Amino acid sequence: MDRTNSVSSKEAAFLHVTNPQNNGIHLEMQGTNCRQPQNSNITGLRSPDSGENSDGKWASRLLIECATAMSEKDSTKIHHLLWMLNELASPYGDCDQKLAFYFLQALFCKATDSGQRSYKTLISVAEKSHSFDSVRKLILKFQEVSPWTTFGHVASNGAILEALEGEKKLHIIDISNTLCTQWPTLLEALATRNDETPHLKLTVVVTTSIVESVMKEVTPRMEKFARLMGVPFEFRVMNGLNFLGELTKDSLGVQEDEAIAVNCIGALKRVDVEERRAFIQMIQSLRPKVVTVVEEEADFSSSRNDFVKCFEECLRFYTIYFDMLEESFAPTSNERLMLERECSRSIVSVLACDDEVDCAGDSERRERGSQWSVKLREAFVPVGYSDDVVDDVNALLKRYRTGWSLVLPAGADDVGIYLTWKEEPVVWASVWKP
Amino acid sequence: MVEIQSSSPSGVSPESAEATVSTSEHQIAADEPVTTVPIKKQRNLPGMPDPDAEVIALSPRTLLATNRFVCEICNKGFQRDQNLQLHRRGHNLPWKLRQRTSKEVRKRVYICPEPTCVHHDHSRALGDLTGIKKHFCRKHGEKNYKCERCTKKYAVQSDWKAHMKTCGTKEYRCDCGTLFSRKDSFITHRAFCDALAQESARSLPTVITISEGDLKVENVPAAAVKLLEPSPPLPPLTPSTGVLSPVLSIQSPAELPENKTMQPGSAALSTLVTNTKTTAATTAAFGSGGSGSLGNAATTNGLFAGILTGSTSSELSQSSIQPTPYSDLLCAMSGSKRTGNPIDPMSLSLSPALYPSNGASALFSSTSQDHQRYYASNSQPALSATALLQKAAQIGATSSKSSLLGLAMSSSYDLLDNASTMASSTTGRPMLWNHQVKLEHNLLASGLGLGLPSSSTPGSNDLMLGQSTLFDNNPTTLDFLGLGMGGSEVVPSGYSAFLTSIGGGLDMSTSSFGGVNTARETWDDSSDGKPSLLR
Numbered sequence: 001m002d003r004t005n006s007v008s009s010k011e012a013a014f015l016h017v018t019n020p021q022n023n024g025i026h027l028e029m030q031g032t033n034c035r036q037p038q039n040s041n042i043t044g045l046r047s048p049d050s051g052e053n054s055d056g057k058w059a060s061r062l063l064i065e066c067a068t069a070m071s072e073k074d075s076t077k078i079h080h081l082l083w084m085l086n087e088l089a090s091p092y093g094d095c096d097q098k099l100a101f102y103f104l105q106a107l108f109c110k111a112t113d114s115g116q117r118s119y120k121t122l123i124s125v126a127e128k129s130h131s132f133d134s135v136r137k138l139i140l141k142f143q144e145v146s147p148w149t150t151f152g153h154v155a156s157n158g159a160i161l162e163a164l165e166g167e168k169k170l171h172i173i174d175i176s177n178t179l180c181t182q183w184p185t186l187l188e189a190l191a192t193r194n195d196e197t198p199h200l201k202l203t204v205v206v207t208t209s210i211v212e213s214v215m216k217e218v219t220p221r222m223e224k225f226a227r228l229m230g231v232p233f234e235f236r237v238m239n240g241l242n243f244l245g246e247l248t249k250d251s252l253g254v255q256e257d258e259a260i261a262v263n264c265i266g267a268l269k270r271v272d273v274e275e276r277r278a279f280i281q282m283i284q285s286l287r288p289k290v291v292t293v294v295e296e297e298a299d300f301s302s303s304r305n306d307f308v309k310c311f312e313e314c315l316r317f318y319t320i321y322f323d324m325l326e327e328s329f330a331p332t333s334n335e336r337l338m339l340e341r342e343c344s345r346s347i348v349s350v351l352a353c354d355d356e357v358d359c360a361g362d363s364e365r366r367e368r369g370s371q372w373s374v375k376l377r378e379a380f381v382p383v384g385y386s387d388d389v390v391d392d393v394n395a396l397l398k399r400y401r402t403g404w405s406l407v408l409p410a411g412a413d414d415v416g417i418y419l420t421w422k423e424e425p426v427v428w429a430s431v432w433k434p
Numbered sequence: 435m436v437e438i439q440s441s442s443p444s445g446v447s448p449e450s451a452e453a454t455v456s457t458s459e460h461q462i463a464a465d466e467p468v469t470t471v472p473i474k475k476q477r478n479l480p481g482m483p484d485p486d487a488e489v490i491a492l493s494p495r496t497l498l499a500t501n502r503f504v505c506e507i508c509n510k511g512f513q514r515d516q517n518l519q520l521h522r523r524g525h526n527l528p529w530k531l532r533q534r535t536s537k538e539v540r541k542r543v544y545i546c547p548e549p550t551c552v553h554h555d556h557s558r559a560l561g562d563l564t565g566i567k568k569h570f571c572r573k574h575g576e577k578n579y580k581c582e583r584c585t586k587k588y589a590v591q592s593d594w595k596a597h598m599k600t601c602g603t604k605e606y607r608c609d610c611g612t613l614f615s616r617k618d619s620f621i622t623h624r625a626f627c628d629a630l631a632q633e634s635a636r637s638l639p640t641v642i643t644i645s646e647g648d649l650k651v652e653n654v655p656a657a658a659v660k661l662l663e664p665s666p667p668l669p670p671l672t673p674s675t676g677v678l679s680p681v682l683s684i685q686s687p688a689e690l691p692e693n694k695t696m697q698p699g700s701a702a703l704s705t706l707v708t709n710t711k712t713t714a715a716t717t718a719a720f721g722s723g724g725s726g727s728l729g730n731a732a733t734t735n736g737l738f739a740g741i742l743t744g745s746t747s748s749e750l751s752q753s754s755i756q757p758t759p760y761s762d763l764l765c766a767m768s769g770s771k772r773t774g775n776p777i778d779p780m781s782l783s784l785s786p787a788l789y790p791s792n793g794a795s796a797l798f799s800s801t802s803q804d805h806q807r808y809y810a811s812n813s814q815p816a817l818s819a820t821a822l823l824q825k826a827a828q829i830g831a832t833s834s835k836s837s838l839l840g841l842a843m844s845s846s847y848d849l850l851d852n853a854s855t856m857a858s859s860t861t862g863r864p865m866l867w868n869h870q871v872k873l874e875h876n877l878l879a880s881g882l883g884l885g886l887p888s889s890s891t892p893g894s895n896d897l898m899l900g901q902s903t904l905f906d907n908n909p910t911t912l913d914f915l916g917l918g919m920g921g922s923e924v925v926p927s928g929y930s931a932f933l934t935s936i937g938g939g940l941d942m943s944t945s946s947f948g949g950v951n952t953a954r955e956t957w958d959d960s961s962d963g964k965p966s967l968l969r
Contacts, residue, residue: 136626144619154618184625185618218626225625391585398583399616 058088059096060315063103067311070110078111091340095322102344103315106351110307115352122345123208123361130210132217134338139181141335146328147400148427151419152265152294153182154396155429158389160261161189163290163433164198167259171201173252173286175244176265177211180204180218184225191229199232203252206239207270207362215239244362245275249285260288266295268372270362273301273355277375284379284434291380291432297418297425298366300350307351314350317366317426318343324421327403369428373415380432382415393417487541489556494547497570548574568592584617 066081082104089100109115143150164170170190174180183202191197202222206212215237226233241247244267254260262283271279283291298317303309322340329336346364355363373382385393390408397404397419407418407425416430501511503518507525512518515532522529543559544566552558553569560566568590577587579594583602588594606620607613609629614620 140619140623140626143622150618181622181626184621187625188621221626388585388587391580395583395585396618399618 057096059100059103060319062088063100063107063315064308064312066107067308070107071307082108082111091337095319095326098322098340099315099319102318102340102347103311103351105344106347109348109352115348115354119345119348119353119361122348126342126345127210127213130214132214135179135210135214136217138335138338139179141329141333142339143181145400146324147397147404147419148324149178149181149265150396151393151406151427152429153178153185154393155385155389155417156263156265156292156294156431157182157186157189158392159292159383159385159431160263160290161186161193162386162389163431164259164261167289168196168198169201169255169258170198170261171203171254171258172261172263173203173205173254173288174263174265175205175247175267176263177206177208178265179211179214180222182263182265183222187226187229187231187233191231197231199234200226201234201236201258203236203238205241205244205247205252205267206237207241207244212237212239242361244271245279247279247282249282252286254286260286262286262288262291264291264293268293268375269295269364269366272363273304273365277378280375280379287434289433290383291376292429293372293376293416293432294427294429295369295372296366297368297428299368299371301365301367301371304350304355304365311351314347318347320421320424320426324403324426328401369416369418369425369430370414372428373430376430376432380434383431383433384409385417385429385431390417487543487559487561489559490542490544491547492544492566494570494574497547497567498575546570546574 062081062085066078066085069077069081085100085104085107088097089104090097091101092098093101105118106115109118139149142148160172172183174182176182180202187200190200204215206215219235219237222235223233226235236253238247238251240251264283268276268279296317299313300310300317303313321343325336325339349361349364355365376382390406393406397406403422405420405423407420409415409417416428418425419427419429501513503512503515504510505512505518505521505525507522507527510521512521519529519531541561542563543561544563545556545559546553546566546569548554548570551573553560553566560569571589572593575589577589579588579591580586581588581594581597581601586597586601588597602615604617605613605615606617608620608624608627610627612623612627614623
């Protein structure tokens with residue numbers, strides 16, 4: 001398993017030390033032999049008749065038990081549960097097995113205080129295995145089977161186009177890891193809708209090395225595509241940053257006569273929690289005409305000092321995500337496997353890395369739309385999506401399998417629209433103006 | 435809001451423009467300077483010069499109003515007073531049908547009440563009442579009709595209905611061979627596709643010159659969009675196409691080859707060679723479904739048989755024959771026919787099986803080398819090619835077919851341009867496309883007589899789209915004649931000879947084209963009401 005990459009000999013010993021003494025556990029595992037409970041240290045884990053197993057949600061139960069044990073520093077229990085999870089987990093099985101696998105990895109790193117190292121290892125593994133072709137294929141395939149990302153693209157493009165209507169010089173600052181998959185449709189819209197196609201300058205802000213190398217290939221393609229569309233185009237990739245928080249107004253090179261749009265897709269969460277307000281202020285200093293913010297709907301921030309709470313929220317979110325992946329892709333899809341692997345880094349980062357101490361790269365501490373709204377209101381005013389854009393998003397969702405829906409803001413104070421998967425809000429998109 | 439003042443003695447409401455206009459003495463008030471009637475005006479819209487025309491300015495309310503004549507009994511609304519009167523007969527009410535005025539009827543032209551509109555000017559008045567109504571609605575009205583699929587909005591109901599007929603049936607094909615049913619996926623893919631890298635290398639006069647020049651920008655998107663959308667709007671998908679489309683929209687190349695290998699060569703051979711009307715029994719999911727329709731084609735496409743017999747040999751399974759050009763031919767044929775028969779686009783998968791080539795799909799060959807080889811080997815299966823052609827002719831009217839057609843079409847714009855010069859008429863770029871389609875069929879039909887490339891770049895043996903070449907750096911140029919990219923430049927002398935040789939056949943086929951179309955059930959292009967030939 002990939003996990004073994006990050007396992008040192010000491011940690012391996014740790015794993016092997018845990019012998020299969022089932023402490024009051026009686027499970028029906030897939031093909032695993034179960035011994036009868038010897039003692040009853042672990043109570044309440046499972047009812048004796050193991051009837052609860054039938055619902056198949058063993059992973060979340062075990063995982064949360066383990067997380068609780070960790071917070072209580074109950075090492076016997078920890079050992080035991082880790083062992084069990086280890087036995088049951090697999091990145092190639094069903095959702096439960098996968099969740100068990102990836103969260104076990106994070107729990108293990110937490111227990112052995114090796115989160116930082118694991119994260120780095122995972123990053124370097126990903127860097128080696130990613131190429132432009134593989135990343136392109138992955139992203140395009142994902143966008144084809146799931147509106148998880150295209151939801152934000154369509155909403156943001158619509159808002160940007162409307163906000164910059166009539167402007168002659170557009171400058172879009174793209175702070176995202178979408179690898180510019182958002183922009184071809186915008187370019188096409190610019191080319192076909194307006195009477196006079198404006199000049200578009202696109203500045204893409206990049207922080208990770210994977211994205212940096214992929215963008216090398218993206219640049220000529222974007223330029224060629226804009227030429228094909230007949231849109232006067234200027235493209236620039238900013239990749240000198242280690243952290244998003246380092247981004248400054250001057251480095252972006254905005255000009256006075258440009259109509260600026262700042263497109264933040266999954267960007268705010270990458271800023272260190274402490275620096276988020278400052279980052280938003282920096283965006284404000286750019287004097288944009290419109291700011292589009294799209295974030296995944298999860299809260300890993302407010303509970304970051306409460307391990308169990310954070311763990312539960314993390315598990316909740318990724319359970320939805322993995323379920324969505326499973327239902328969107330074909331069963332044997334390689335792309336789905338790769339996307340699931342991408343999650344491992346973020347799970348390890350959130351659960352096993354200490355934000356203050358570890359400088360592992362971009363943060364992964366997501367916040368909910370309502371939380372972002374509070375911060376964004378300090379610098380901007382929320383704007384609703386026009387009916388046309390809402391229609392476009394609805395039409396987009398229709399092109400995918402069932403299970404997706406759009407939720408408009410309910411109350412007067414609610415901002416933004418939500419993409420929901422099986423009634424659970426998963427992605428939040430909003431528009432802000434100065 | 436302006437009311438049309440009328441002193442007409444008729445009992446009709448003063449807003450009835452038609453009633454008031456019937457007598458030329460009446461003044462028509464408008465909201466703007468345009469008032470006096472009759473006005474000796476200069477020319478109207480080009481094409482409708484009539485200096486004596488009476489210019490009418492109707493109010494926005496009048497233009498938008500419908501069913502203003504209401505029956506007092508049942509409140510049913512009518513657009514014309516005459517209709518209301520006839521309706522009143524049914525209630526046994528006194529009715530009176532007005533006579534058409536016996537005085538000399540002046541031609542009436544209408545101007546748009548919107549001051550900023552170009553048609554507000556008297557010299558740009560529109561000659562048709564319905565026309566001005568629709569114009570006003572479209573340009574200055576509220577778009578209340580929305581397409582569910584693509585969220586396009588329309589103010590005029592007939593526009594909306596016309597759109598609904600074609601929405602969702604259009605499919606997009608990338609140069610790399612993948613087919614898309616969704617425009618957004620297509621655009622995104624196109625921007626990242628390796629085929630794009632080749633795009634700029636080829637000489638595409640229309641697009642490149644425009645983008646490099648200072649021509650109106652709006653032309654470029656149209657041209658660019660044309661590049662992007664090789665498949666003209668299609669009729670609603672037939673069931674077999676419905677089977678196909680989901681597959682085709684799946685861009686993973688791995689899936690298609692599996693389907694292709696289903697059809698054993700021999701089976702394909704037998705189905706094809708029998709020029710009888712076989713029922714479209716789909717042996718495999720994408721098997722010989724089209725063969726039945728192909729069989730039908732056989733009986734009515736004698737012309738093509740005639741074209742081909744001269745230059746074709748009789749061996750069906752000659753390895754020299756590349757699947758691709760034939761497939762392209764099939765595509766072309768199919769696209770042109772559009773007979774509405776349930777075509778099984780996948781039946782084109784027969785071709786690779788039929789022509790066990792060197793495993794290469796010339797469809798995706800992009801080297802002029804292949805092109806050279808294509809003309810080098812002149813051996814041809816005669817009967818089989820003809821049969822295939824005839825069967826291919828049936829393959830049409832389905833989106834995937836057109837996409838396959840587009841498959842062949844889109845990459846070789848130079849060829850299109852060549853073809854266009856041979857065409858009888860070209861009516862501008864958009865129409866050019868459709869026209870090219872027709873021409874290419876003929877060209878392809880004759881083209882089959884030419885030797886097919888013997889080998890090509892190694893690749894999947896599939897005709898189908900979404901090949902493993904999807905993300906290959908090997909650009910998959912889909913030129914139906916196996917020409918390399920930038921076809922015209924690398925066209926060997928053989929090609930010109932080829933073109934001239936089929937020149938005669940071209941006319942024949944063109945003329946018979948219409949005949950063929952009428953012979954069979956016409957393809958459903960009620961979507962735009964144009965004759966099928968101009969599709």
